[in-house]
Amino acid sequence: MMNLTIKSSGDDVKTIQEMLAEMGFQPGSVDGLYGGKTEVAVIKFQEEQGLYADGVVGPNTWNAIREALAIHRDEQISPAVDDSGHTLMDWQRVSADRYKGGYDRFFLREDVASAYMRVYEQVQQAGGLITSSGARRSLKAKMNSSRSATSFHYTGRALDLFVGSGMKKTRTDPFIISPDGDRLWRVYARAEGGTQMDLKAVTYDSRETGKIVTGRFIDLTSLFKEEGFERIRARSSFFKKGPWLGAEWWHFQYEHGLEKGLSTFGDELLKVYSESELRETPVWQYRHRVFGVNWF
Structure with missing residues (x-):
């Protein structure tokens, strides 16, 4: 996955939006378009995780989102x-x-x-x-x-x-x-x-x-x-x-x-x-x- 930021678009953006929405971070419409609301949601997530809060979804943020979502879903019993x-x-x-x-x-x-x-x-x-x-x-x-x-x-x-x-x-x-x-x-x-x-x-x-x-x-x-x-x-x-x-x-x-x-x-x-x-x-x-x- 390439770094995702403002004006990025596509399935990867949609996936991130879906994951953030499921965890309650309110990224706006799940439409595959990386807009302001999605950026704010990413920054909020990064701040809560102690990551560098730049609003960019790079490898570290992507991995953190995946792991946080697994915990949120209580994983598979x-x-x-x-x-x-x-x-x-x-x-x-x-x-x-x-x-x-x-x-x-x-x-x-x-x-x-x-x-x-x-x-x-x-x-x-x-x-x-x-x-x-x-x-x-x-x-x-x-x-x-x-x-x-x-x-x-x-x-x-x-x-x-x-x-x-x-x-x-x-x-x-x-x-x-x-x-x-x-x-x-x-x-x-x-x-x-x-x-x-x-x-x-x-x-x-x-x-x-x-x-x-x-x-x-x-x-x-x-x-x-x-x-x-x-x-x-x-x-x-x-x-x-x-x-x-x-x-x-x-x-x-x-x-x-x-x-x-x-x-x-x-x-x-x-x-x-x-x-x-x-x-x-x-x-x-x-x-x-x-x-x-x-x-x-």
Whole structure:
């Protein structure tokens, strides 16, 4: 797709208009003509997603629209049973706090959803937020250098906090991100009902140096760990002026019930999808990866 902007026309423009309209961005008539109303709708979408708001639909905006629409449609729910008649785990919709371009809900596997909601309720009671950049990933999602082919997101075992809710403005961000050794972070949620703390806060600009921030916070990393969620390490390239998406502070994955050396990626996929759904997807080729060996 070429960049779409004012005076562009054709089927691609019509598709963008249809997608924006479905998400409530009001692009005007769905006529394939890129006019002022469509431009305003695109800019509004870009602003909510934290993208460069220039009103131009290039590759980044196009991909963001597709992914946002998939979330909006709640994606495709798996059947209740697999090909052999075995009952599959349900996907459950859980709540999040909308913050800027983040989402106010997402989907997790049923047992993971229950664990997450226990964390969410504690944070809510303390007056904090839990934001979201999503959780469940489509089996057909395009793979790239920033997306693992064996991500826990495919299995319903992972969630991402909104990437723009921490490491940006330490005075106002919902989350403070502190170094915790060996490329790990500790995430603290700002909350009136939390504990008074002095925290070393890093940003996407400072990355390693950080500065002290004082306030009332909850140790969100500890709350997640109590419920079976683990964090992952930042990419080493992040500390060498690499892309900010390598920070990975927002990612938490549910590892409860997995056995190192035994549990496989394929086994986990088959708990939420039938084999017929998986067979022709890119992720299925990695089904034999073993937890703690060649799968995380």
